[in-house]
Amino acid sequence: MYLGFGTWDFGFLRGIFVTKIATRDAYGDALVSLGKKRNDVVVLDADLSGSTKTGKFAKAFPERFFNIGIVEQDMIGTAAGLAVGGKLPFASTFAVFATGRAWEQVRQSVCYPNLNVKIVASHAGITVGEDGGSHQSVEDIAVMRVLPHMTVIVPADGPETLQAIEAVAEHKGPCYVRVGRNKVPTLFGEEYTFKIGKAHVFHEGKDAVIIAAGIMVAEALKARDLLKAEGVDAGVINMSTIKPLDTVAVVAAAKRCGAIVTAEEHSIIGGLGGAVAETLAESAPVPMVRIGVKDTFGTSGDQDGLLKHYGLSAQDIAAAVKEVIKKKKF
């Protein structure tokens, strides 16, 4: 359903009066507020507390903060032990290390025993930028999503990150939350309520639907505005929970518009695009195009340059929408 002129106006205004906050900053703030409410919250980091923003918690609650050093595997195991000991541990480092270096610890010591450990990893995706491909995690969603018991969340902005951290604290079981380094436009107001496993439909759309996560949600909204000018009505869904996926929202979008584009700052293999493709193939086969990093590693560069280089810009999403519409049979 096309929501009318007002929605477009709102998108336009958002471009001008935009506030921006990095999701990692929101994470740091969320930890502090959580720490005030709950004594059982403990935080671990692997020598990156200034970057992941767990340093904010460390400052507020030094006795409940453990800097384990450059020791990711032991950090995850220690977090598991703290959970066994009745604490609510949040373990943080860069996404590439939390999910790569320590994957087997996450599997064996957290997911297999189904422990209440929260892994919140920052500097995810290619927009880490200048550090280059060694530090750009484009596989983390895939390798976390495949683990039984694991919940995977990729918040789109600061306010959603705040709510997501509160939600995972209430959720019993392993959770992976992916946050980013750079400031992103704030998309959600106070009226928004985040719920694990529930997609947020920004625009229902008529011709195709863009299902996006993380920083790509803002790009998807820009793409919608670009397409609107060309008379194309593209829906936009924020799929912040990658697992459990809101399959009802995916199927509804496919049935409504008959074409889907996914957009993520991650490999097109195994992440949001993979999850949506699995659902579509089984429940509502429609043409689909995946926007993401195309089975390659990252490289050094600035955020905007990299998004363009890897085909993740609003223009790329808009082009993908037009491409997928052509594939429609009706």
Added chain:
Amino acid sequence: MAVTEEQLKALKEKARRIRIDILKMLTECGSGHTGGSLSAADIATALYFYKMKYDPKRPDWKERDNFILSKGHAAPLLYTVLAHAGFIEQAELCTLRKLGSRLQGHPDSKYLPGVEISTGSLGQGLSVANGIALAHKLDKAPNRVYALLGDGELQEGQVWEAAMTAAHYKLDNLCAFVDNNGLQIDGPVAKVMGVEPITDKWRAFGWEVLDIDGHDLAMITAALDKAETVKGKPTMIVCRTVKGKGSKVFEGKVEFHGATPSKEELAIAMKELSEETVCK
């Protein structure tokens, strides 16, 4: 408070019964790790029947001490000890490794009360023990945490990460064991990938280190008493052990790392275990 002669006698008898039950269980099941279960039997006996606080009726009792079997393949030992301690029925032991059993090939805390955390992938248990010890420190609780590692397991890098963490946070409520039986699947540890000098390594990592005969229950209990008096650092008790301890059929034989006895081998072992006590 030292162990009494009477306690020692009872502990030796307990260890003997535990070895018998491990072997019966493994023979019945036809799958599982014999050598490493037998080598650590005296250590586990001293922990569960001399030192640790627990309540089998309340496995999640707040005041319990915690035990992490980092060398998770010694699951038959843990299950037998849990049966003797009253966490599970003796009859359940014969379900080992069968479909639907709580007694998984490696310990699984999702199914079996009394297992603090699932283990089996080597090198991960000490980190978990550290985390539990940190939780007790935060709670200013007197609970103690125990972990049992294999000597081959020391080849895993994460063990040494955890060694640093435990010393850094002065986890004197943590006491770990190395079951130093000298053998791993592919052969002698010294030949596959040497880990000696084990005691010097732990000392260099800032631990209190004791080096004992891991089949001498007087020494094990004394070491456990000593560990409680150590302040400001964790304790590692390196136990010289014999893989497959309890019967000549298995002792020092690498092929019994992951193999189980035949009925004939069991009969020989039962005879040996009934005729003499296995501990000095």
